[in-house]
Amino acid sequence: MINWTAPLRELVGLFVEDGPLALAIIAIVALAGIVAALAPSAWWLSSSILLFGCLGVLVLNVAMAKRT
Numbered sequence: 001m002i003n004w005t006a007p008l009r010e011l012v013g014l015f016v017e018d019g020p021l022a023l024a025i026i027a028i029v030a031l032a033g034i035v036a037a038l039a040p041s042a043w044w045l046s047s048s049i050l051l052f053g054c055l056g057v058l059v060l061n062v063a064m065a066k067r068t
Contacts, residue, residue: 021061028053 016022028050036046 018061021057024057024061025054028057 032046032050032053035049036043039045
């Protein structure tokens with residue numbers, strides 16, 4: 001029987017190398033989606049959450065990586 005655990009972990013690692021960054025991006029996207037669903041006329045608000053949230057998470061991640 002073939003052990004598929006190692007190849008699957010490698011495949012997942014290609015897409016999700018930094019777990020906390022991925023979780024933070026998912027949280028930002030979910031928040032923007034919730035805001036878009038609750039207030040569809042305020043498209044600028046969900047857009048701003050998505051743009052500035054993702055940029056903020058990325059900047060924080062780079063700053064934390066620079067420390068180590």
